[in-house]
Structures are given as C-alpha cells and as structure tokens.
Amino acid sequence: MKLAFLASHGGSAARHLVGACQRGELDATPVALVSNNSRSPALAWAREAGLAVAHLSSAKYPDPDDLDAAILGVLVGAGADTLVLSGYMREIGPRVLAHFAGRLVNIHPSLLPRHGGRGMYGDRVHESVLASGDAESGATVHLVTAGIDEGPILAQARVPVLPGDDLTSLKARVQATEGDLMLRAVRSLA
Template identity: 60%
Template sequence: MRLDLMQLGLMRLGFLSSHGGSTARAVTVACTRGELAATPALLISNNSASPVMQWAGEIGLPRLHLSRAAYPDPDELDAAIVAALRAHQIDAVVLSGYMKALGTRTLTAYRGRMLNVHPSLLPLYGGRGMYGDLVHAAVLAADETVSGATVHQVEAGIDEGTVVAQSRVAVLPGDTVATLRARVQATEGPLMIAALQKLAEAVT
C-alpha cells in the first residue's frame, strides 16, 4: 500500500509512536478505504529503528526521528515536535504506543485534538508503570471479569485525560496475557477510528 495524500480526507493526522504502531496502521488503512475522513500526514518516532518507522517509509508516509539523542534538553525536543506538527499542518494527533512524556508546548497546541488508546477501562489500571502487557497481567491478577480499551484525550497526567470512548471485552477462564491482549487489541483500532471520525466532523 502506498499513500496518495491528495485523495484522502481534510483532517490531517500526525502519529507519535515508539514501536510497532498498530493503531497508526489501523487508522491509516481506514483512511485509504474511505472509512475515516482524514489524511495520515506525518509520523514522529523517538526510535529510529522501530518497525513503525520502517512501515512509514514503505507506504510513503512522511516520517521524522525526534528524540533526546538530538535534543537533550526536553524543552527543545518539545519545541521541535510542535514545529514539525505545524510544518505538516497537522490538525489532530494520535499516540500509537508512544512511550515518552510530552511537553507543555505540544500538549497546549493540540489540547482536545490529541488522542491515545490505553488497554484497560480507565481509570482502572492506568497511570505510571501501567502499559502494554503489564496492564493485562494486572487485570488477570485481580480476577477481573471484564476488560477493554479506552480512547482518551492526552493531558499532562499519565492516562488522566478525558475519556472519549471505551470498548469492553470479557475476561475468560483460562485467559493468559497473550489471549487477553489479542482480544483487547482487536478493539483498539476500530475504537480510535470512531473517535477520530467524530473529531473530524468537529474540526473540518
């Protein structure tokens, strides 16, 4: 798949990702299929060797490596991220497994237009140290019967932004971290796409 940026929707999307970028990939596919009225316009990663950077190169999505390696001062990195998003005329930002805290400039510039997906029913199992498989392990250890995913606005506190949408999946007898992760992850892309469609209708 190669992107034809001239034929997609009006809302321009930026992605921030550190590793595989599964949500960024799902959102991009939805855009190319006409299921989401938006245009993937930029990927920023703090990890130059990440699979998501390779993927972006393969499909022709503009990509930038911005990290503390080049910007050891956090304020300078924050300013560089905002400058890159503005240079590419980004309307909304999707965090897709971005493992770094964002600075005040970025959070202010895109307040209400920056979304993240978290693999639990926030406020449960959110906050510092709760990410990826650690979330699913905690859910299983607590003998929860229901889990899911949450799309929320990104604010200064970790996983504390306003909840936009949630999906729910049953925690089944005999579940492992891997099986629970698979079911929750399967809901994350569609959940983010639906949230972005509502945002697109509001900003375009």
C-alpha cells in the same frame, strides 16, 4: 482533518487509521509520523505510505524543552491538526500538549481509570487486570492531558476476562478491539 502520529514501535493504531483513510472510511489525510525509536517499524511503513517521518529522541535532544519544540515543529510543519499516540512510550511535552489540546488522543489497553497511570503500559496492564480478578477488560481512547491516562474518555470497548485467560489470550482479545475503537473515536473529533 490532518492526522499526525507519535509511535515508538509498530504503530498499529496509526497503521489502522492510515488504512481507513486510504479506503475512504475516514475523511482525513495522514500527514506525519514521529518516532523516538530509530528502529521503529512505524517509521518504515509511514515513509512507504507517503507520510513525513522524523526520528526525534532524547538522544538527539537531551533537553526536554528542545525535544518538545522539535516534535511540535515537525507536526506543525506537516500541517497536522489532530495528533494520535500509537504506542508512544514517552510523556508529551507542554508545547505539544497545548498546541493539540482537545485534538490529541491515546489508546490504553484497559478500561480507564482502572489499570492506568505511570508505569501502566503494555503487558503490565494486562498482568494487572489478571491479578486484580476483574471480570472484564478492554481498551479506552481518551484525550491526552498533562496527567498520565487522566484525560476525558472518548470511547471504550469491553471484553470479558475468561476463566483460564493468561497474558497472551487477554492481550489478543483486547488488541482485536483497538483499531476500530480508535477509528470511531477519531471520527468523533471530525
């Protein structure tokens, strides 16, 4: 398996998977990371880890079709066969979706299908869970399809929503499950 990543910020899931590869816990080779954010810390650590890196954004490619083609070009050029979204805050273009169909995964900080869809990302998800009064939350790794957060679920981790939880405590509990959950889901694709 040749792994590539799309990240907008720190890329914690990508970092966890690269570390698992380096420790021999995942039989895969990390090959590339693309970010839409030139200041993304993920670009720096991925470069240090020996991955091909690229900053590709709508500022460089105002036409979404051109951006989609550029991203696909980098990923294919690096030899990637599996693509992992690691906090990537943009929709995936149709060329990338088609090329990596069935091999494109994302992690979402809730138990999908609850608290998913357009506009549901980051702290908004945890706020929605707390406002709904749900007894549990968690994280979901799913295959990416054209619909936002609608692809088939590969794995979920559940955590309780405790009395007195706030955004910070719930978010920390969910994030603590995400790295190993993503590792388990990517292993299932191998």
